[in-house]
Amino acid sequence: MGRTSGQGEGGPRISLLGGFQLETDGPAIILPEGSQRLLAFLALKGRLIQRQTVAGTLWPVATEDRASSSLRSALARLQGGARSSVEATARDLGLSEQVTVDLWDARALAHKLLAPTEGARFPDPGPEAIPALSSELLPDWYDDWALVESEDWRQLRLHALEALADRLSSQGQYGDAAAAALAAVRAEPLRESPRAALIRVHIAEGNPTEALREFTRYGELLMLELGVEPTERLRVLVSELWPVTQP
Amino acid sequence: MQEATGVALLTIRAWCEDGSDHPLRAEVKIADDVASGFKSTLISVNAEAAVEAVREFLDSVRCSSSRTQIVLP
Numbered sequence: 001m002g003r004t005s006g007q008g009e010g011g012p013r014i015s016l017l018g019g020f021q022l023e024t025d026g027p028a029i030i031l032p033e034g035s036q037r038l039l040a041f042l043a044l045k046g047r048l049i050q051r052q053t054v055a056g057t058l059w060p061v062a063t064e065d066r067a068s069s070s071l072r073s074a075l076a077r078l079q080g081g082a083r084s085s086v087e088a089t090a091r092d093l094g095l096s097e098q099v100t101v102d103l104w105d106a107r108a109l110a111h112k113l114l115a116p117t118e119g120a121r122f123p124d125p126g127p128e129a130i131p132a133l134s135s136e137l138l139p140d141w142y143d144d145w146a147l148v149e150s151e152d153w154r155q156l157r158l159h160a161l162e163a164l165a166d167r168l169s170s171q172g173q174y175g176d177a178a179a180a181a182l183a184a185v186r187a188e189p190l191r192e193s194p195r196a197a198l199i200r201v202h203i204a205e206g207n208p209t210e211a212l213r214e215f216t217r218y219g220e221l222l223m224l225e226l227g228v229e230p231t232e233r234l235r236v237l238v239s240e241l242w243p244v245t246q247p
Numbered sequence: 248m249q250e251a252t253g254v255a256l257l258t259i260r261a262w263c264e265d266g267s268d269h270p271l272r273a274e275v276k277i278a279d280d281v282a283s284g285f286k287s288t289l290i291s292v293n294a295e296a297a298v299e300a301v302r303e304f305l306d307s308v309r310c311s312s313s314r315t316q317i318v319l320p
Contacts, residue, residue, distance in 0.1 A: 140284055142254075142256055142278065142281035142284075147258065151260070190272065190290060191262070191264070191272075192264050192267075225290060226269070226272075226290065226291065226292050227292070228267060228268060228269050228292055229268070231264060231265070231266035231267045232266055233265075233266045
């Protein structure tokens with residue numbers, strides 16, 4: 001897990017969730033593509049990286065000289081507030097201390113939700129938690145390094161959304177719990193665990209009809225897309241509900 | 248997001264649904280050109296279907312001076 005955003009309040013803010021954006025005091029700064037990729041890469045790493053590694057990762061098919069030249073160009077095109085967001089030495093590059101990154105905060109939230117002991121203790125994550133955990137990392141970026149990080153974030157946020165749904169449900173906040181579970185379902189419509197989380201919320205709320213409707217919807221989707229049925233585990237989850245709703 | 252276009256991309260995400268009669272889930276996503284984004288997605292419980300999608304993708308890249316559009320089953 002990289003840095004958290006605590007120490008940099010008031011400085012430049014980089015958003016990676018839902019797309020790249022850099023904000024300083026004023027409106028979002030429009031950056032050339034190479035500079036965006038540089039800042040995004042440094043934000044994902046969250047530590048100092050050797051220039052040579054940065055260049056080789058961001059411009060993998062270029063020669064070493066060409067990649068270094070592209071890196072210098074990307075740095076040179078960081079103007080104003082954008083320039084102050086990078087800490088550069090002769091050997092390394094990283095984000096300066098005052099920079100905050102939305103992904104760092106979202107990752108910290110996810111890890112808190114998933115920590116078995118800390119998760120129960122830390123305060124209510126608030127209404128911003130669901131949108132933060134629902135956002136994809138750098139959608140439509142196809143660089144290898146971005147795809148790997150994007151998948152890593154997807155896995156983390158799915159588990160966190162399910163944990164959040166269970167937590168909110170146990171507190172009787174069924175509407176928010178269902179919203180968290182639905183966000184996970186939307187991210188992975190064919191995966192069973194988000195669907196189970198949503199069904200558990202409906203059951204906890206005392207709404208067996210909706211739980212069974214969700215189970216049926218999922219079963220139909222699985223059959224249509226994959227030609228398979230839900231697992232025994234999911235069937236057991238709803239097995240005692242059938243008599244309740246039958247006339 | 249690449250500066251140089253003309254790069255095709257195929258990704259496979261695979262996971263297991265423990266307890267299913269057919270536990271494998273393989274999601275294959277294909278971009279003929281990353282500048283245009285992913286165009287096709289296949290999700291299957293059958294490893295052979297994923298392998299076949301990879302084979303078709305590689306054939307299309309190898310043969311496509313004229314950029315063949317790949318349509319997954």
